[in-house]
Amino acid sequence: MERIPISGPWITEKEIAYVTDAVTNAWYANANSYHARFEQAFAAYIGVHHAISLPSCTSAIHLSLLSLGIGPGDEVIVPDITWIASAAPVSYVGATPVFADVDRETWCLSASSFEACLTPRTKAVIPVDLYGNVSDMDAIRGVALANRVAIVEDAAQAIGSEFKGRKAGSFGDTGVFSFHGSKTLTTGEGGMLVTDRDDIFRRALVLRDHGRQPGDTMFFNAEVAYKYKMSSLQAALGLAQLERIEELVARKREIFSWYQQHLASLDRLQMNHEATGTRNTFWMVTVILDPRMGLRKETVMAQMNERGIQCRPFFHPLSSLPAYNHSEQARMARERNRTSYRLSPYGVNLPSGLNMTQSKVKFVCDALKEILNRRVLTRASREEVP
Numbered sequence: 001m002e003r004i005p006i007s008g009p010w011i012t013e014k015e016i017a018y019v020t021d022a023v024t025n026a027w028y029a030n031a032n033s034y035h036a037r038f039e040q041a042f043a044a045y046i047g048v049h050h051a052i053s054l055p056s057c058t059s060a061i062h063l064s065l066l067s068l069g070i071g072p073g074d075e076v077i078v079p080d081i082t083w084i085a086s087a088a089p090v091s092y093v094g095a096t097p098v099f100a101d102v103d104r105e106t107w108c109l110s111a112s113s114f115e116a117c118l119t120p121r122t123k124a125v126i127p128v129d130l131y132g133n134v135s136d137m138d139a140i141r142g143v144a145l146a147n148r149v150a151i152v153e154d155a156a157q158a159i160g161s162e163f164k165g166r167k168a169g170s171f172g173d174t175g176v177f178s179f180h181g182s183k184t185l186t187t188g189e190g191g192m193l194v195t196d197r198d199d200i201f202r203r204a205l206v207l208r209d210h211g212r213q214p215g216d217t218m219f220f221n222a223e224v225a226y227k228y229k230m231s232s233l234q235a236a237l238g239l240a241q242l243e244r245i246e247e248l249v250a251r252k253r254e255i256f257s258w259y260q261q262h263l264a265s266l267d268r269l270q271m272n273h274e275a276t277g278t279r280n281t282f283w284m285v286t287v288i289l290d291p292r293m294g295l296r297k298e299t300v301m302a303q304m305n306e307r308g309i310q311c312r313p314f315f316h317p318l319s320s321l322p323a324y325n326h327s328e329q330a331r332m333a334r335e336r337n338r339t340s341y342r343l344s345p346y347g348v349n350l351p352s353g354l355n356m357t358q359s360k361v362k363f364v365c366d367a368l369k370e371i372l373n374r375r376v377l378t379r380a381s382r383e384e385v386p
């Protein structure tokens with residue numbers, strides 16, 4: 001039986017041609033030609049002035065925080081529901097992550113929880129565009145601007161998504177993207193930092209190249225910094241994917257619509273939300289089961305796995321992870337973040353790779369329905385026993 005993987009890219013002859021060209025020609029005087037083309041095209045697509053290609057989105061968040069001057073003694077607010085990469089760089093720079101709750105519909109950072117978490121030490125917020133959705137950027141920006149808090153928009157999962165006609169990733173002091181192999185646009189591994197701020201752009205360029213000025217040929221380092229660069233082969237792959245971005249996004253949306261169609265008969269499911277004025281690119285099609293069914297994500301994943309279907313757990317609240325056991329902020333978050341703790345145990349990501357077909361989606365949905373129906377029947381028959 002062929003297994004259905006959780007995620008994966010869509011690679012065509014175009015990508016193969018660009019990478020072949022890069023490995024053949026992108027050396028000597030042409031060594032940076034694909035970086036320049038990828039970065040310019042990316043900035044134009046997102047609608048910002050600057051884009052810097054990087055080895056990962058994690059490094060883009062790290063450079064964002066460093067360029068904003070964030071360090072020990074500062075607090076940075078992150079949503080409790082996200083991949084740890086959104087928060088880990090806060091610790092890299094010696095600052096403290098503060099875990100705010102998420103909105104029950106969008107599953108992105110709740111503006112009211114963000115506001116409630118502010119202290120005089122808050123220097124930045126990292127709203128995360130979860131699973132391809134976009135946070136309510138009017139509300140988040142309102143709170144941030146009123147309190148002089150910088151925004152690093154984590155659009156790792158949301159290339160092509162929009163809020164009121166503007167692209168995800170363009171709402172902050174910086175925006176960051178991931179091109180990991182599971183993402184809608186992939187370079188295998190890779191990332192991008194975008195910004196409209198010239199000062200951040202200049203600072204990030206120095207920090208990502210061992211503390212030397214761009215164009216320095218004397219190997220003269222003004223400070224100890226980092227080596228965060230993408231290879232030209234990755235940049236070539238990224239450029240080819242970017243030139244196909246609308247096709248990739250349209251396929252993601254189509255996959256979601258197939259799931260919607262095949263799961264329409266189930267009324268005890270919450271799926272990815274798309275608010276009016278938002279374009280969700282549905283990086284991961286996700287279902288949250290009604291807790292009253294008593295089926296936790298681990299059980300559903302195990303049963304789907306038995307049927308050859310790979311699923312992923314909805315993110316665990318960061319504040320629940322052993323990584324943050326020592327943290328007083330995590331203890332407070334565990335008491336405060338009701339929505340995160342209500343959603344997470346019952347959330348499952350369904351296969352969302354760009355190679356999904358309607359018949360595979362139907363197979364996944366039939367399996368899920370069978371698991372849910374069996375649960376309902378087992379419970380019903382148990383309840384009949386006197």
Ligand SMILES: Cc1ncc(COP(=O)(O)O)c(C=O)c1O
Pocket residue numbers: 055056057058059082083085086128154156157177178179180190191
């Ligand atoms: C929300 C979020 N932020 C950051 C990252 C980090 O991306 P990368 O793996 O490219 O460092 C990811 C990766 O999956 C992510 O999902």
